[in-house]
Amino acid sequence: MAKPSVTSTDVARLANVSQSAVSRTFTSGASVSDSTRSKVLAAAETLGYRPNALARSLISGRSHIVGLVVAYLENHFYSIVIERLSRALQARGYHVLLFMTEPGQQDKVIGDILQYQIDGVVLASVTLSSQIAEECAALGVPVVLFNRYIADAQASSVTSDNVDGGYKLARFLVAKGFQRIAYIAGQENASTNLDREQGFVQGLAESGQRLWKREVGDYLFEGAAEAARRLLQSDERPDAIFVANDHMAFAVMDVIRSEFGLRIPADISVVGYDDVPEAAWPAYDLTTVEQPVDEMITAAAEILLEQMEHKVVNPAHRVAEARLVVRGSAG
Amino acid sequence: MAKPSVTSTDVARLANVSQSAVSRTFTSGASVSDSTRSKVLAAAETLGYRPNALARSLISGRSHIVGLVVAYLENHFYSIVIERLSRALQARGYHVLLFMTEPGQQDKVIGDILQYQIDGVVLASVTLSSQIAEECAALGVPVVLFNRYIADAQASSVTSDNVDGGYKLARFLVAKGFQRIAYIAGQENASTNLDREQGFVQGLAESGQRLWKREVGDYLFEGAAEAARRLLQSDERPDAIFVANDHMAFAVMDVIRSEFGLRIPADISVVGYDDVPEAAWPAYDLTTVEQPVDEMITAAAEILLEQMEHKVVNPAHRVAEARLVVRGSAG
């Protein structure tokens, strides 16, 4: 914005061609002769011309902007998602417009989103209500839910197999012989939390076990720390804790070691979920379930691009495999 | 995009007013009678009308989009910046369009950036060349360099006092009596790295000390780990290491403890820079220098908004205070 910017008409004048000739040279797949093209490019070069993407979008009906809605980046998992998704889309000529939801008014962003005429939306937040997804879908804007799903909405989704991941963790802990297994939940109504817990409980049940205790951390660092304190301050302690994501697991491990002076895994075992980079750091060395971010991002980008370019509206659902990553924090 | 969307003309027809009346209703500061306004709003409501931001931008010359250019989010510092900046701008009616630079072709994004007619740019990456800043400035697009500066460019900057921060760390380590103080540098030509090192070396010099050894980690996690290995594998070891940012410091601490079996701070002390949240985690408990993110974000947003709204082009430079945060990793 600012400065009297160079338009296609300016270029046309300098190159001695029509304005549409300029437009064509900058539109892939349009027919322009080599001589015209080079004249135009030369003129554009000297004037420093760049097509106005907004004007282009206005008429073409495609903005090449994808809205990404996120609640918070405290959990490193989501910043990785932002980076990868942005790169994947950029490689295909799209860009990411970021929308941070404000706690309590998650649906306020919907207005902003739609005003920008975005071509598609990725909702990467377990805390979002389904309203955004529904409104967008109703307007024919492709929606991909990342790391969650909504039962019967017109929205696509990319998740990992959270039920299976939870199940695998349970089997792992049971095989190690733990008897008092606790769970620290994330946001209670989030699909990730529900699925992980369901798989976990089922895995325990198959060995005749059940959750020994259960606390809620709401996917927050501080929330998890407090949940851990509640879990540990009674006389009888859990011998293993499944924390619903890695981000919370770090908080729990810190509380266990620093505040209660216990050792991991000697005194108590901890397992998490996500396999964020920090989980591999020796200071935590956390046994966890990998959410294959690259694979999930690739899937999300594929679905979105497919729908944006072919106006396909059949929602797709991809479920990536959940892989147990055994490190030193348990057993 | 998609679906035949509702336009202001549709609303006008339903409300029995002219299209311009609709426009005025949605333009703050335009004169519309209460009766017209309510008729328009009612019609807009029933049709689900939302002004097309792109069309508005085309004519008004302001897109209300701010470009944010970042190289990588591996370092948690930058994801925090993204979140806070995005929120700050959103509160003022702007949104962030994200551009990830590809290593080696950092100047390729410039084309994309300018096409989107953004109102301003924030460059939050120490690895960016100054070309983007210059091109944008030349076009009259306000630029704010975040966490770095360019000597005499037409770009504003927000940094913390990196020289002073380095200086404080040096004085701190010297006061603790360390004798063999090493430095693990970030990206060598980055202003943050140059300044931190300069201040650090100066601080040492005032006590007649100099860097005992120096390695380069390039602001990368793996780069830092390798630098640490080089530093530790010789017979004589440093007794303290200043690592140019926290992100690298974590890698260094992991190598010290896990690979060399040394204790921190008993055998070797480590200090970092940034004070990212993880620095406070008990597993690291890192003594570091705080970069006051909130303050810096506020400053960046202020500068940008001021320049975007008043078309001021005098570059501003804000330097936040660097505060030493003493924890347990040193001395």
Added chain:
DNA sequence: GTGAAAGCGCTAACAA
């Protein structure tokens, strides 16, 4: 305060 009309910079028919 309101409507008619012009035009932001561009793409996409349509003829030529």
Added chain:
DNA sequence: TTGTTAGCGCTTTCAC
């Protein structure tokens, strides 16, 4: 292959 023409949806004069 080209130029001409008509808009995309909106803001903004300009008369009234």
